[in-house]
Amino acid sequence: MDSEARLTRALAADAAPARDPAFMIAVMQGAERARFRADLAGTVLRGAGVAAAIAALAVPLGSWAAANAEALQTGLGGAVGLIALVAATRIMTQRAAAAWAR
């Protein structure tokens, strides 16, 4: 056998199998772990972002509320009244529309 043929055969001896279910399973398990880690990292980052935003807003909001307690009470009362008015209007409109449809 000439050197060329010997080289070809020796190189072919290192060939990987055409099908290897164990390797496939190992890769897919690794891929699933990678996906889980990426999802987890995304969730943690989003949570940390929201927590940081709340913490950043809490301090100035707290000091502002303390300094303007009276105005805040009036504002909150007005807001609650406004929400109640909107809700009542909506309910009455819906009932009127239903009666009109009949």
Next chain:
Amino acid sequence: MTPDDEARLIAAARRGDGRAFASLVGAHQQAVRGFLRRFTGHWADADDIAQEAFVTAWRKLAHFEGRSRFRSWVSGIAFRIARDARRTHGRSTVRDTQWSAEQGEGEANAPLEDRIALANAMAALPEDQRAAVALCLGEGFSHSEAAEVLKLPLGTVKSHVTRGRERLLRTLEETHG
């Protein structure tokens, strides 16, 4: 697998379809693992690196632009992982005795002394030359495909393959046969 089939599977895998990605792995694992076995000279390391390369490909699939074939892209990832692992962890280039236990598992039952001589000659080749030989002579990649994998100029890859092949042939000629 036709290029159209491959493109369809890549698009599906990008949308998170694990079965499509598994089909891609099944179609290309032989080429990637074969290349790594010859490049690293160590089957177990080669399979670990191949696994890592496919998982990296899954994570970075959104970055695959489709300018090269999928197997070239994954082989490139695998080559860089293998090269970095060798540099940072000093993975041995010496083959272990695994091949003697697995002798005959390959498609061609080459004589053991040729396999030993080839393993030693491959280990002695410079890194890029060994990779070019493993891709082109071992796995039948074209020179241009190997150039994409190794990120080397086409002429350099051609010269690596020619010189590497000459050195391997010389080694086999010097070996009793």
